[in-house]
Amino acid sequence: MENKVPNRLINEKSLYLRQHAHNPVDWYPWGEEAFARAAAEDKPVFISIGYSSCHWCHVMALECFENQKIADYLNEFFVSIKVDREERPDIDHVYMSSCQAVTGSGGWPLSVFAGHDKKPFYAGTYFPPPVFLQLLKNIVRLWQKNRSKLLANGELILAHIKSPVFNPEAISYTAVEEGYLRLKQSFDPEYGGFFSEPKFPLPHYVWFLLKYYQCYYKEETRIMAEKTLDALREGGICDHVGGGFFRYSTDRHWTIPHFEKMLYDNVMLLYVYAEAYRALGIEKYRSTADKIAGYLLTRLRSKEGGFYAAEDADSEGEEGKYYLFTYDEITAALGARADIFTKYFDVTPRGNFHSKNVLRLKEEISPADAEVIGECLQLLRGMRAERTAPLLDNKVLTAGNGLAIAAFAFAGRVFENVGFIKAAEETFRFIEDKLMVSGRLHARYCEGETKYPATAADYTALLFGLIELYEATFKEEFLNKAQLLNVSFFGEFYDIIDGGYYYTGRDSETVLFRFKEYTDGAVPSSNALQVYNLYRLSALTNAATLYETAEQTLRLLSGEIRKHPLDCLFSLQSVLMRYHGALELNVVVPPGYDRGSINDAIDAIDWPFINVWVMEGERLEIRACAKGKCYPPIAEFAQLSELIKRT
Structure with a gap:
């Protein structure tokens, strides 16, 4: 039932929040006003978290939040809050952790019950109407008759979900081999991919395999990577008509997807298919990357140069109808x-x-x-x-756009596609113009409004993008801006006592506690990506302090990496790079030299990790260092491959 008089969410920019603006539920957006009312009226708080392209979020909205009986009960006995998880991933992380603590699993829509102090005492995901209404009644009964039990449960949950007490360890290569073994065990040899259904693309898993293969040339590694890449590009999870990939497959065979399309999935897959082409030279991976890029540029890109967050799974009320x-x-x-x-x-x-x-x-x-x-x-x-297209979520998120910059810059370099590199540059200009306010990076831009201080995910993704943009163009501007952004990020987020980066800055709202993100999800965790950034940035700038920050962060995480290697696989990619060694190239070029031609020579080098710093001088000169050894300068790129063979 749609309410003719909209609720408070009508004034929000978030598409997800506005989708609930005509619910009969008296929704509040996240903020102190809602919790103050809950305290004044002595009511528990119901927090519903989701995102616009989530199919089951739509189902629960239709079944429960447009149900007048349920809405009336919520309005009488609760204060209800709606949160867009893509705008506030910090809130989502805290309450998703509580759901996992209570139920052993998580997902969206996320349904959380909390006290006036924001502490969760119960959580779940999707509930059908009869179950949800009964749950509401049970919560109210306990709130009125046995509140101490609820609040005590909240304290137990909070104690459980606070960031782990990290036990720093020496960085050990054995964790890489353990992670690789676990990856093999999770691999589906018949249909490709990892784990059982539902199956997610997990592009950073394939990225790790490609790098591992380039280090050791194990045939089984190449087979796992190719089998997964082929299964994805051939399966129903791939949109063969319009390009791009859907969120995940509901079956082991990659046939039937959930039809939402996310920016972060597609830019990560663009990067990985470009990496696969570079590493393996298989033409169909270039074709797949081109189709992903075409989808992103034609469907998800705004006229201003940023990329939108997602496309919905549903159209005209039916999943996948389009x-x-x-x-x-x-x-x-x-x-x-x-x-x-x-x-x-x-x-x-x-x-x-x-x-x-x-x-x-x-x-x-x-x-x-x-x-x-x-x-x-x-x-x-x-x-x-001619059909009704799924809704496009038109918010521009810094994290996803940072990854997009990286993917387009890298793919442009690998495929010698100046249009891709131009798109990466334009996206960075958009972020500079719209999402940087008084030197502080912000997380979301939508319909003229810039909002929410950026999180660690935003900073690390943008840093990743700037490093890739520098190595695609060798324009000093991008390296300089990466260094400035890194200084700002360090100052606001780094834990100078124990090491590692908090997810939120010192100037941001703290929801219950500050935490450090270290496990990967659909994309690498912020600490894992930053370690990777710092190792590369230290090589490009010859800054020992950056290397030591990477080392300190990795030592902090090493205990958790050892215990949960698959959850920390991107951290292991940095460990792999650290032990195998990156090839460090300092290239001096004369004035007017075609810097774009440098990458042609570099891509011919058989080395998994390469960092290139370019400066101007009198004549062409290449200095190479690898595995603790530096070589005499050479005057031609043609000599480089022969030099590397002796390493």
Whole structure:
């Protein structure tokens, strides 16, 4: 039931919050006003956390928050708060940890019950209407009759979810081998990917495998990486018509996805497919990367130069409706070409999803059929264009855009695509213009409003992007700005006593406690990514203090890395780089030298980790150092490969 009179959320910029603005629930956005009212009226607080492209968030909204009976009960006995997890990942982290402590698992929508002091005493995810209403009644009964039990439970949860007491350890290479062993054990040898359904792309897992392969050339490593990359690009998780990838697969075979598309997934996959092309030289990975980039540039990019956060899973109230085709629709649209198309994409009258077809590539398209298949896909794009598209979440998030800068800069370098590099530069200019206020980076821009101090995820992603942008262009501006951003980040976030970076800055709101993010999720954790950034930045600037900060942070995390290697796999990539050794190149170029040509020579070098610093001088000179050894300067890049072979 839609409420004709909107609630407070109508004034918010967040698409997710505005989607609930006409619920009969008397929602508050996150803020002290809601908790003050709860204290004044002596009511418990209900906190609902989700995001705009989440299918099950829509389901619970329809079933529960538009249900007048449930809304009336919430309004009478609770103060209700809505949170967009993408705008406030700090809030989401704290309360998701409480849900995992209570139930052993998590997900969205996240449903949390807390006291006036914000401390959670119960949490769960999706609840169907009868269960949810009964839960509300149970909470109210306990709040009124046995509140001390609820609050005591809240104290236990809070004690459990506070950041672990880190036990710094010496950085050990054995953790890399343990992580690799766990990765092998989690690998699905039949269908590719990792773990059982639901299966997520986990691009940083493949990234680790590619780097490990370049270090040791184990055939099994290459097979795991290729099997996963092939399964993703062929499966239903890939949007074969419009480009890009969906959030995850509901089955082991990568056939039926949940249809939301996230910026962070797609830019990470763009980076990894470019890395796979660079490492393995397989042309189809370049083609896949190009299609991801095309999707991002045509669908998710704003006119101002930033990238939007996501596309919804649903349209017209149905999950995946925009993306699905019946057999009859395809045969009618493609005519005589339908037979060849249905063979390649496994299209049947029965379908594979509610009598419709999620397209998946059954076999590699032969060169002889490529033109016809391209024409078919173009026709289906035209058919789709006449449908109601899923909602686009038009907020621009610094973290996702930092990763986008990195992905486009790196892919542009690998593929010699100046358009990609230009897109990376333009996105950085957008962040400078819209998300940097009085020297302080911010997390979200939407419809003219810049809001929320940036988190560690924002800073580390942008630093990653600037480093990649420097190595794609060798423009000193980007290296200088990376150094300035790193100084600001260190000052606001670094724990100078114990090491490591807090997730929120000293000038930001603290929700219950400050924590240090060290486990990876869909993307590398902020501390893991920063260690990687610092090792590279120290090599590019010859700054020993940056190297020591990376070492101190990694030592802090090493105990947790040893206990949970798969959860900390990107940290292990830094350990791998540390022990294998990066190739450090200082390149002196004469005035007017084509700096773009440097990467052509570098990409021909067989080395997994390379850092390149370029400066201007009288003549071309290359100084190389690797594995604790520096070589005499050379005057031609052609000599470099021979030099490296002796290392």
